[in-house]
Amino acid sequence: MSGASGRPAYVIRRLLQAVPVVFAILMLNFLLLHLAPGDAAQVLAGEAGSATPEYMAQLRQRFGLDRPLAVQLLFYLKQMLVLDLGFSFRHSMPVLDLIVARLGPTVLLMVTTLVVSVSAGVALGLLAASRAGRWQDTLISVLALISYATPLFWVGLMLIVIFSVKLGWLPTSGMETVGAFHEGWTRVLDIGRHLILPALSLSLFYLALYVRLMRAAVLEQAGMDYVTTARAKGLNEARIILTHVLRNAVLPVVTVAGVQVGGLLGGSVVVESVFAWPGLGLLAFQSLFARDFNLLLGIFFLSACLVVVLNLAVDVVHTLLDPRISS
């Protein structure tokens, strides 16, 4: 309600709720590690045969692989709690360093996508609802229906055909122009140009989802008493929608956007591998080809943790929009 039981207490409570989730993710990862072909040491060492026998022996000892499964789990948890995710021989780098190095581009892509899809979805949904039944509404709804049914990777490829191959406006792949060594604002602009197509392909699917949600929410709110009151007060329609309806109608969109964060990460695997965007998704794709299961599991673990953190952030945004939630 007020004071200590307000927003900070809510955030702390949500943080505590995240602990068992992270623990469950660890258990799942342990299970997957043992499902993989070969013994766990081989999986941990990455590609079979590329690790030295000494390292394999050291791994077996460190993870207690000759002990019962329960002891192995304890060893594994101890290892993971200090974020020791092992070593990738394919990249000759510790898995954690690899992932951290690739985190930036993925977060950039995801945040851009989130901002673009939510804001455009809200705007178009609002437009469709305020023109309900007219051609603008039909057009927006049909486009949303189509982009909701289109595979992400295919959108990416078709955008490349149109904007890179045919029109030559935008680069086909990567995050920066190779060998250009831009600095300062030219570098930012260069990255921005590379970002447009991947962010657009990833946004379209979610955009469609948010448009439909927003349209339904606005239409629902438009029938409420407070709207009638506002109208009776003599407020003009634009003001009613922008100051009263928008704030209420945007809540379900934010809720769903929070839930979709995990999906966004999955989508970034395909989009990043289409555009060679040097993030976690591309790393996951490369680890599939190298059969580097330990790296793949490390990415899976940290992505799942990232989702937990981002969900928390969305919940906090939620309390800012609707103070009733934290009480």
Place this chain on the structure above:
Amino acid sequence: MRRFARRFARSRAGLLGVILLAAVVTLAACAPLLFPGSPFRAVDRPFAPPLGSHLLGTDVLGRDVAAGLAHGARTSLTIGVLATSIAVLLGTFVGGLAGYYGGWIDDLLMRTTEFFQTIPTFLFAIVLVAILAPSVRSIVLAIAIVSWPTVARLVRGEFRALRGREFVQSCIGLGMPDRRVIVRHILPNCLSPIIVTGSLSVATAILIESALSFLGLGDPNVMSWGFMIAAGRTFLRTAWWLCAIPGTAILLTVLSINLVGEGLNDALNPRLQR
């Protein structure tokens, strides 16, 4: 049944969906008749453009694109329907138990369900298929594992609502065994939302399957649309249609299923319509 059909036919979008879907199903069913033999074998020179001696041309290895499309339809529909069936059965079971019994069973099952919704589902599917080795079986299993939570949450909600209704309460009061109450009285009353969710998740399953096979995690012995796009990807500059054709097939199939699902929703829940 006739009333249901009439209500369904009232939505033009739903009707369009049925026609499109019927075309895809027919293509899938007739694939071995229309294009006998393996869709992986070369039939002509590579990169024959569409509308030549082969309706949709040939790909980089001289494989018939139309044959791939027909056989790919079989793969997508089979995997989509199988995975969704498993997900619906599992989701109904878990959601039903949680909703009917409530209490700690509900807590435990719903925390598990939420957990499966928190972890990045597509990434989880990738990890599962990669670790279990790509095959139709592992793909179906992976898609089912990431799809059941949606059904479980829906069924739980329905069961909870129905559990408190008088006809259910009186069955319990009469001493009817739980299993009979659930199967004979509650389940039939929440079939329509289950059918709608199920039909929509076939569409999602097909999207996941195409993305998996695009990433090289498809069953190597079965032709699939995602594989065709991945194979044509390198030649985007010279032969963009190799990607465009199978992608359009995915788009139309998924769209048709979504339209049918929405049509079913409108027809089965007439109260929702104003």
